[in-house]
Amino acid sequence: MHYTRDNMAGLLRSHDINPTHQRIEIAHALFSRQEHLSADQVMAIVNTRHSETSKATVYNTLKLFLEKGLVREVIVDPSKVFFDPNTGPHHHLYEVDTGKLSDIDAAHVQISGLPPLPPGMVTEGIDLIVRIRRKA
Amino acid sequence: MHYTRDNMAGLLRSHDINPTHQRIEIAHALFSRQEHLSADQVMAIVNTRHSETSKATVYNTLKLFLEKGLVREVIVDPSKVFFDPNTGPHHHLYEVDTGKLSDIDAAHVQISGLPPLPPGMVTEGIDLIVRIRRKA
């Protein structure tokens, strides 16, 4: 699958998001790259040619995408949140030195032996992060 | 085991940390409670009676404790880092609504099927976070 700006409007609509120019640009930044991007990086990408989108709109839009389940949040770096266009079940590999973040397909990973949840609680998600670095 | 201020000096020395008044207070805040605390919370605890320790010292000290392996960092909330006096192998249960963070003993949890690491890389740690919330 290959994400063009034209595709984006349909993708947004299918997630109950009104497709505006700014929202299409932001979605395109994430989905065409299929990378984990911070708000700052999204802002830079969207405003490369000429300034098009304000900081407030970038943050508001990313939060909207999150609420609508179009993207996922990855909390791995204490200084910034990453937004992930891959919402399928997967885990993360994080290079602590470089900040490079990559996906681990959850299909073959198995987690067992977790204790029962406190009553009245449901799991919202399980985040598994493998932190790696260059051998000393 | 029961952590008093008097114990703290020995604990610090055993981790190659020169025990100063401020460091003892900060270690005591963490170890006597055995809770996950943010820098802000540590600051508030240490300065309850009368102001004793500056913000710079709180941050410097927590970073020092981290480098020396006395505490561990837990990155789970996008807005602040938690410091964890429990450095043994364990995972975390995070209540997204309340921000409550609790430990899951790693003894019975098994993670299998992780892909091989890229060559020349070593694992620094595996963080498993179970995000839960109150049932709708």
Next chain:
DNA sequence: TCCGGAAATTAGACAAAGTCCAGATTGGTG
């Protein structure tokens, strides 16, 4: 005890990520 220097602490300026708000713009409808 006094001195010198290293280690530690400090206040406060600074930086970066993210939030908030009141006003302006947009886009559809009658």
Next chain:
DNA sequence: CACCAATCTGGACTTTGTCTAATTTCCGGA
């Protein structure tokens, strides 16, 4: 065109964390 709701905007603001230059504390030797 006029109206209204949704969206977008600049910029002030907040919070978390970092940095620095000056001060204080600590300790070993004279």
